[in-house]
Amino acid sequence: MAKGLDVGTMNIVCSEMEGDNVVFVQQRNAFLELDYSDLTRMMLDNAKVQYIVRGDKIYVLGDDALKFATVFKKSVRRPMKSGILSPEEKEALPIIKLILERVLGSPNGEEVVCISSPATPIDSDIEPTYHRKTLEALVKKLGYKPFTIDEGLAVIYSELADNSFTGIGISFGAGLTNVTVAYFAAPIVSFSIARGGDWIDENTAKATGMSKEQVCAIKESRFELKYEVELGSVEGALAIYYDYLLTYVIENLRRKLAEVSPPQVEFPIVLAGGTAKPRGFKEAFEEKVSKVGLPVEISTIRMARDPIFSVARGCLIAAKTKES
Numbered sequence: 001m002a003k004g005l006d007v008g009t010m011n012i013v014c015s016e017m018e019g020d021n022v023v024f025v026q027q028r029n030a031f032l033e034l035d036y037s038d039l040t041r042m043m044l045d046n047a048k049v050q051y052i053v054r055g056d057k058i059y060v061l062g063d064d065a066l067k068f069a070t071v072f073k074k075s076v077r078r079p080m081k082s083g084i085l086s087p088e089e090k091e092a093l094p095i096i097k098l099i100l101e102r103v104l105g106s107p108n109g110e111e112v113v114c115i116s117s118p119a120t121p122i123d124s125d126i127e128p129t130y131h132r133k134t135l136e137a138l139v140k141k142l143g144y145k146p147f148t149i150d151e152g153l154a155v156i157y158s159e160l161a162d163n164s165f166t167g168i169g170i171s172f173g174a175g176l177t178n179v180t181v182a183y184f185a186a187p188i189v190s191f192s193i194a195r196g197g198d199w200i201d202e203n204t205a206k207a208t209g210m211s212k213e214q215v216c217a218i219k220e221s222r223f224e225l226k227y228e229v230e231l232g233s234v235e236g237a238l239a240i241y242y243d244y245l246l247t248y249v250i251e252n253l254r255r256k257l258a259e260v261s262p263p264q265v266e267f268p269i270v271l272a273g274g275t276a277k278p279r280g281f282k283e284a285f286e287e288k289v290s291k292v293g294l295p296v297e298i299s300t301i302r303m304a305r306d307p308i309f310s311v312a313r314g315c316l317i318a319a320k321t322k323e324s
Contacts, residue, residue: 002323004315006116009080009175014103015312024309025103030076031095032065034058083118083176084131097138107143114319116311117148118176124194150190152180154314159270159304172273174198189256197275204237225280246288257295266299272310
Protein backbone atom coordinates (compact mmCIF):
# COMPACT_ATOMS: atom_id res chain seq x y z
CA MET A 1 0.00 0.00 0.00
CA ALA A 2 1.36 3.42 -0.99
CA LYS A 3 2.27 5.99 1.66
CA GLY A 4 3.10 9.68 1.68
CA LEU A 5 5.77 11.09 3.98
CA ASP A 6 6.21 14.76 4.80
CA VAL A 7 9.54 15.23 6.59
CA GLY A 8 9.42 18.77 7.93
CA THR A 9 11.64 20.70 10.30
CA MET A 10 8.84 20.84 12.90
CA ASN A 11 6.62 17.83 12.07
CA ILE A 12 6.92 14.45 10.36
CA VAL A 13 3.61 13.24 8.91
CA CYS A 14 2.78 9.90 7.27
CA SER A 15 -0.37 9.45 5.18
CA GLU A 16 -2.03 6.29 3.88
CA MET A 17 -5.43 4.98 2.84
CA GLU A 18 -7.72 3.11 5.20
CA GLY A 19 -10.66 2.09 3.05
CA ASP A 20 -11.84 5.26 1.34
CA ASN A 21 -10.31 7.59 3.92
CA VAL A 22 -6.86 9.16 4.19
CA VAL A 23 -5.39 8.75 7.68
CA PHE A 24 -2.41 10.62 9.08
CA VAL A 25 0.19 9.80 11.73
CA GLN A 26 1.94 12.91 13.01
CA GLN A 27 5.03 13.23 15.19
CA ARG A 28 6.98 16.30 16.27
CA ASN A 29 10.44 16.28 14.75
CA ALA A 30 12.17 16.97 18.06
CA PHE A 31 13.87 15.26 20.98
CA LEU A 32 14.97 15.95 24.56
CA GLU A 33 18.27 14.67 25.92
CA LEU A 34 18.35 13.62 29.59
CA ASP A 35 21.02 12.04 31.78
CA TYR A 36 20.16 8.42 32.48
CA SER A 37 18.91 7.38 35.90
CA ASP A 38 16.60 4.58 37.01
CA LEU A 39 14.27 7.16 38.59
CA THR A 40 13.98 9.16 35.36
CA ARG A 41 13.34 6.02 33.34
CA MET A 42 10.68 4.84 35.79
CA MET A 43 8.94 8.24 35.63
CA LEU A 44 8.92 8.17 31.83
CA ASP A 45 7.60 4.59 31.82
CA ASN A 46 4.78 5.53 34.19
CA ALA A 47 3.86 8.46 31.92
CA LYS A 48 3.99 6.14 28.84
CA VAL A 49 6.47 8.43 27.15
CA GLN A 50 8.29 7.53 23.92
CA TYR A 51 12.03 7.41 24.55
CA ILE A 52 15.20 5.48 23.79
CA VAL A 53 18.34 4.83 25.83
CA ARG A 54 21.75 5.34 24.19
CA GLY A 55 24.70 4.90 26.52
CA ASP A 56 24.27 7.13 29.56
CA LYS A 57 21.59 9.28 27.90
CA ILE A 58 17.83 9.06 27.53
CA TYR A 59 16.26 10.63 24.44
CA VAL A 60 12.59 11.56 24.70
CA LEU A 61 11.01 11.70 21.24
CA GLY A 62 8.42 13.80 19.44
CA ASP A 63 5.53 15.50 21.20
CA ASP A 64 6.62 14.07 24.54
CA ALA A 65 9.91 15.98 24.23
CA LEU A 66 8.00 19.28 24.21
CA LYS A 67 5.84 18.25 27.16
CA PHE A 68 8.78 17.27 29.34
CA ALA A 69 11.11 20.13 28.34
CA THR A 70 9.52 22.42 30.93
CA VAL A 71 9.49 19.67 33.58
CA PHE A 72 13.25 19.16 33.26
CA LYS A 73 13.94 22.83 32.44
CA LYS A 74 15.76 21.95 29.23
CA SER A 75 15.40 22.96 25.59
CA VAL A 76 14.31 20.48 22.95
CA ARG A 77 16.66 19.76 20.08
CA ARG A 78 15.79 19.19 16.45
CA PRO A 79 17.28 16.70 13.98
CA MET A 80 16.60 19.21 11.19
CA LYS A 81 17.41 22.86 10.66
CA SER A 82 16.41 25.13 7.78
CA GLY A 83 14.46 22.34 6.11
CA ILE A 84 17.29 19.78 5.94
CA LEU A 85 19.13 17.38 8.26
CA SER A 86 21.10 19.50 10.69
CA PRO A 87 24.87 19.21 10.21
CA GLU A 88 25.28 20.61 13.73
CA GLU A 89 23.27 17.80 15.41
CA LYS A 90 25.26 14.59 15.87
CA GLU A 91 22.11 12.66 16.88
CA ALA A 92 20.15 13.77 13.79
CA LEU A 93 20.30 10.50 11.85
CA PRO A 94 19.49 8.02 14.65
CA ILE A 95 16.64 10.22 15.93
CA ILE A 96 15.15 10.73 12.45
CA LYS A 97 15.40 6.98 11.84
CA LEU A 98 13.48 6.22 15.03
CA ILE A 99 10.75 8.76 14.28
CA LEU A 100 10.39 7.36 10.74
CA GLU A 101 10.02 3.86 12.19
CA ARG A 102 7.23 5.15 14.46
CA VAL A 103 5.22 6.95 11.79
CA LEU A 104 5.76 4.54 8.86
CA GLY A 105 5.58 1.20 10.64
CA SER A 106 6.59 -1.99 8.84
CA PRO A 107 5.82 -2.43 5.12
CA ASN A 108 3.33 -4.97 3.89
CA GLY A 109 5.09 -6.25 0.81
CA GLU A 110 6.69 -3.83 -1.65
CA GLU A 111 5.16 -0.52 -0.62
CA VAL A 112 5.95 2.75 -2.38
CA VAL A 113 6.68 5.82 -0.25
CA CYS A 114 6.79 9.34 -1.69
CA ILE A 115 8.87 11.69 0.47
CA SER A 116 8.60 15.48 0.41
CA SER A 117 11.86 17.27 -0.35
CA PRO A 118 12.75 20.96 -0.21
CA ALA A 119 13.55 22.72 -3.46
CA THR A 120 16.91 24.46 -3.70
CA PRO A 121 16.79 27.82 -1.84
CA ILE A 122 17.36 30.96 -3.90
CA ASP A 123 18.68 33.00 -0.96
CA SER A 124 20.96 30.53 0.82
CA ASP A 125 23.83 28.13 0.14
CA ILE A 126 21.77 25.22 1.55
CA GLU A 127 22.11 22.22 -0.80
CA PRO A 128 19.33 19.62 -0.31
CA THR A 129 20.79 16.66 -2.26
CA TYR A 130 22.43 14.99 0.77
CA HIS A 131 19.26 15.44 2.81
CA ARG A 132 17.07 13.96 0.05
CA LYS A 133 19.31 10.96 -0.65
CA THR A 134 19.79 10.22 3.05
CA LEU A 135 16.04 10.13 3.69
CA GLU A 136 15.55 7.85 0.70
CA ALA A 137 18.24 5.52 2.10
CA LEU A 138 16.66 5.49 5.58
CA VAL A 139 13.21 4.71 4.21
CA LYS A 140 14.64 2.03 1.91
CA LYS A 141 16.32 0.37 4.92
CA LEU A 142 12.87 0.10 6.50
CA GLY A 143 11.80 -2.03 3.53
CA TYR A 144 9.99 0.55 1.37
CA LYS A 145 10.51 1.74 -2.22
CA PRO A 146 11.10 5.50 -1.81
CA PHE A 147 11.16 8.46 -4.19
CA THR A 148 10.92 12.22 -3.62
CA ILE A 149 9.00 15.21 -4.98
CA ASP A 150 9.31 18.90 -4.20
CA GLU A 151 7.19 20.07 -1.29
CA GLY A 152 5.40 22.78 -3.28
CA LEU A 153 4.41 20.25 -5.95
CA ALA A 154 2.96 18.00 -3.22
CA VAL A 155 0.63 20.86 -2.24
CA ILE A 156 -0.55 21.08 -5.86
CA TYR A 157 -1.19 17.32 -5.99
CA SER A 158 -3.13 17.55 -2.74
CA GLU A 159 -5.31 20.56 -3.43
CA LEU A 160 -5.58 21.24 -7.18
CA ALA A 161 -6.95 18.06 -8.77
CA ASP A 162 -10.07 20.11 -9.64
CA ASN A 163 -7.85 22.42 -11.71
CA SER A 164 -5.93 19.68 -13.56
CA PHE A 165 -2.98 20.15 -11.16
CA THR A 166 -2.36 23.62 -12.56
CA GLY A 167 -1.57 26.38 -10.09
CA ILE A 168 0.81 27.66 -7.45
CA GLY A 169 1.47 25.66 -4.29
CA ILE A 170 3.20 27.38 -1.38
CA SER A 171 4.17 25.47 1.75
CA PHE A 172 5.09 27.75 4.66
CA GLY A 173 7.10 25.40 6.84
CA ALA A 174 9.21 25.92 9.93
CA GLY A 175 12.62 25.85 8.26
CA LEU A 176 11.82 26.85 4.67
CA THR A 177 9.04 28.21 2.49
CA ASN A 178 8.65 26.06 -0.64
CA VAL A 179 7.02 27.36 -3.83
CA THR A 180 6.07 25.48 -7.02
CA VAL A 181 4.22 26.73 -10.09
CA ALA A 182 2.88 23.84 -12.18
CA TYR A 183 0.96 23.45 -15.46
CA PHE A 184 -0.86 20.10 -15.73
CA ALA A 185 1.34 18.73 -12.90
CA ALA A 186 4.56 19.75 -14.71
CA PRO A 187 6.64 22.22 -12.64
CA ILE A 188 7.40 25.51 -14.39
CA VAL A 189 9.06 27.15 -11.39
CA SER A 190 10.18 25.45 -8.17
CA PHE A 191 12.26 27.05 -5.44
CA SER A 192 12.46 27.54 -1.71
CA ILE A 193 13.23 30.48 0.57
CA ALA A 194 15.35 30.10 3.69
CA ARG A 195 12.75 31.72 5.91
CA GLY A 196 9.74 30.21 7.65
CA GLY A 197 8.24 29.74 11.08
CA ASP A 198 11.59 29.33 12.82
CA TRP A 199 12.82 32.59 11.30
CA ILE A 200 9.72 34.35 12.65
CA ASP A 201 10.16 32.77 16.10
CA GLU A 202 13.87 33.60 16.34
CA ASN A 203 13.47 37.25 15.37
CA THR A 204 10.40 37.73 17.57
CA ALA A 205 12.29 36.21 20.50
CA LYS A 206 15.20 38.62 19.96
CA ALA A 207 12.83 41.59 19.75
CA THR A 208 10.81 40.73 22.87
CA GLY A 209 13.35 38.99 25.12
CA MET A 210 11.21 35.84 25.27
CA SER A 211 12.45 32.34 24.50
CA LYS A 212 11.81 30.82 21.08
CA GLU A 213 9.75 28.08 22.75
CA GLN A 214 7.48 30.67 24.41
CA VAL A 215 7.06 32.58 21.15
CA CYS A 216 6.24 29.37 19.26
CA ALA A 217 3.64 28.37 21.87
CA ILE A 218 1.91 31.76 21.58
CA LYS A 219 2.03 31.64 17.77
CA GLU A 220 0.47 28.17 17.69
CA SER A 221 -2.17 28.76 20.35
CA ARG A 222 -3.66 32.24 20.18
CA PHE A 223 -1.94 34.41 17.57
CA GLU A 224 -3.93 35.82 14.65
CA LEU A 225 -2.92 38.24 11.93
CA LYS A 226 -4.92 41.46 12.21
CA TYR A 227 -4.48 45.14 11.54
CA GLU A 228 -4.45 46.36 15.14
CA VAL A 229 -1.91 44.88 17.54
CA GLU A 230 -0.41 46.22 20.74
CA LEU A 231 2.98 47.80 20.13
CA GLY A 232 5.71 46.11 22.11
CA SER A 233 3.71 42.91 22.56
CA VAL A 234 4.82 39.50 21.29
CA GLU A 235 1.77 39.53 19.00
CA GLY A 236 2.93 42.84 17.56
CA ALA A 237 6.40 41.47 16.86
CA LEU A 238 4.94 38.31 15.30
CA ALA A 239 2.75 40.46 13.02
CA ILE A 240 5.78 42.48 11.88
CA TYR A 241 7.80 39.39 10.94
CA TYR A 242 4.83 37.67 9.30
CA ASP A 243 4.34 40.80 7.19
CA TYR A 244 8.01 40.76 6.23
CA LEU A 245 7.92 37.05 5.33
CA LEU A 246 4.85 37.41 3.11
CA THR A 247 6.31 40.39 1.26
CA TYR A 248 9.60 38.54 0.74
CA VAL A 249 7.92 35.36 -0.58
CA ILE A 250 5.62 37.21 -2.99
CA GLU A 251 8.38 39.46 -4.34
CA ASN A 252 10.58 36.43 -5.04
CA LEU A 253 7.67 34.58 -6.67
CA ARG A 254 7.08 37.59 -8.92
CA ARG A 255 10.77 37.68 -9.84
CA LYS A 256 10.98 33.95 -10.63
CA LEU A 257 7.79 34.05 -12.75
CA ALA A 258 9.25 36.96 -14.73
CA GLU A 259 12.20 34.74 -15.68
CA VAL A 260 10.00 32.19 -17.49
CA SER A 261 7.14 32.29 -19.99
CA PRO A 262 4.15 30.78 -18.16
CA PRO A 263 1.10 29.77 -20.22
CA GLN A 264 -1.71 32.31 -20.55
CA VAL A 265 -4.08 30.67 -18.07
CA GLU A 266 -5.44 31.58 -14.66
CA PHE A 267 -3.46 30.15 -11.75
CA PRO A 268 -5.05 29.44 -8.36
CA ILE A 269 -2.76 29.79 -5.34
CA VAL A 270 -2.94 27.32 -2.44
CA LEU A 271 -1.36 28.13 0.93
CA ALA A 272 -0.23 25.29 3.21
CA GLY A 273 2.14 24.52 6.07
CA GLY A 274 2.00 25.05 9.82
CA THR A 275 3.25 28.64 9.55
CA ALA A 276 0.15 29.47 7.46
CA LYS A 277 -2.29 28.39 10.19
CA PRO A 278 -2.91 31.68 12.10
CA ARG A 279 -6.31 33.22 11.49
CA GLY A 280 -6.12 36.04 8.96
CA PHE A 281 -3.13 34.57 7.09
CA LYS A 282 -4.97 34.18 3.77
CA GLU A 283 -6.37 37.71 3.93
CA ALA A 284 -2.90 39.13 4.66
CA PHE A 285 -1.47 37.16 1.73
CA GLU A 286 -4.23 38.39 -0.61
CA GLU A 287 -3.56 41.99 0.38
CA LYS A 288 0.16 41.59 -0.31
CA VAL A 289 -0.48 40.05 -3.74
CA SER A 290 -2.79 42.93 -4.67
CA LYS A 291 -0.07 45.43 -3.73
CA VAL A 292 2.96 43.66 -5.26
CA GLY A 293 1.22 42.07 -8.26
CA LEU A 294 2.25 38.95 -10.16
CA PRO A 295 2.98 38.49 -13.90
CA VAL A 296 0.25 35.82 -14.22
CA GLU A 297 -3.53 35.88 -13.79
CA ILE A 298 -4.60 34.64 -10.36
CA SER A 299 -8.05 33.02 -10.21
CA THR A 300 -8.33 32.34 -6.47
CA ILE A 301 -6.20 32.30 -3.32
CA ARG A 302 -7.23 29.66 -0.83
CA MET A 303 -6.02 27.74 2.17
CA ALA A 304 -5.30 24.02 1.94
CA ARG A 305 -7.97 21.78 3.48
CA ASP A 306 -5.63 21.10 6.37
CA PRO A 307 -2.43 23.14 6.14
CA ILE A 308 -0.30 20.75 8.22
CA PHE A 309 -1.39 17.58 6.38
CA SER A 310 -1.50 18.97 2.82
CA VAL A 311 2.06 17.98 1.83
CA ALA A 312 1.65 14.43 3.19
CA ARG A 313 -1.66 14.07 1.32
CA GLY A 314 0.00 15.22 -1.93
CA CYS A 315 2.86 12.76 -1.41
CA LEU A 316 0.31 9.97 -0.97
CA ILE A 317 -1.36 10.87 -4.28
CA ALA A 318 2.05 10.82 -5.99
CA ALA A 319 2.87 7.46 -4.38
CA LYS A 320 -0.45 5.93 -5.44
CA THR A 321 0.12 7.16 -9.01
CA LYS A 322 3.64 5.68 -9.03
CA GLU A 323 2.40 2.38 -7.57
CA SER A 324 -0.32 1.98 -10.17
